[in-house]
Amino acid sequence: MSQRVDRIVERIRAIPEGFVRTYGDIDPRAPRLVGLVLSESHDPDLPWQRVVRADGSLAKGDEQRRLLLREGVPMRGERVDLREARFPPEL
DNA sequence: CGGATGACGCAGT
DNA sequence: TACTGCGCCATCC
Numbered sequence: 001m002s003q004r005v006d007r008i009v010e011r012i013r014a015i016p017e018g019f020v021r022t023y024g025d026i027d028p029r030a031p032r033l034v035g036l037v038l039s040e041s042h043d044p045d046l047p048w049q050r051v052v053r054a055d056g057s058l059a060k061g062d063e064q065r066r067l068l069l070r071e072g073v074p075m076r077g078e079r080v081d082l083r084e085a086r087f088p089p090e091l
Numbered sequence: 092c093g094g095a096t097g098a099c100g101c102a103g104t
Numbered sequence: 105t106a107c108t109g110c111g112c113c114a115t116c117c
Contacts (some may be wrong), residue, residue: 002114023099030113031099038098051098059098 004030008037015050015087018072020080022054025089035059050087056080 004027011026012034023031038048049060049067056079058064065078074081 004114024101027113028100032097033099033113033115035098036096036114048098053098054100064098 004033005037008034009041009046012038012046012048012051015047017047018085019087020050020052020068020073020082020085021087021089022052022082024054025086026051052080052082056082 008027011021015021023034026034034051038046038051041048049064050073052058052064056076058068058078058080065075068080069075074084080086
């Protein structure tokens with residue numbers, strides 16, 4: 001796989017429990033690729049539920065919502081409260 | 092070598 | 105807030 005994909009996987013792995021990051025935080029130039037990687041990966045150690053859209057909405061609906069609530073991620077309705085739960089993007 | 096396609100982002104309306 | 109259009113990058117055809 002490309003090193004770009006490796007970087008994406010690394011960054012997803014690095015998201016701590018109770019926090020989330022957006023597709024754009026993980027790869028600003030290719031957010032859609034982030035989604036593709038997640039959809040293809042079957043790795044149980046990849047915390048896929050911690051990757052959300054830029055507005056806090058969830059790509060995987062209810063299941064994702066349950067998992068996030070279970071690890072204490074603050075929600076506002078159907079979306080994650082990013083002001084509280086966003087893990088800082090690297091500069 | 093185009094063209095379409097995704098767990099998307101952003102600006103404009 | 106919702107919807108639209110266009111940009112983005114690796115892949116697949």
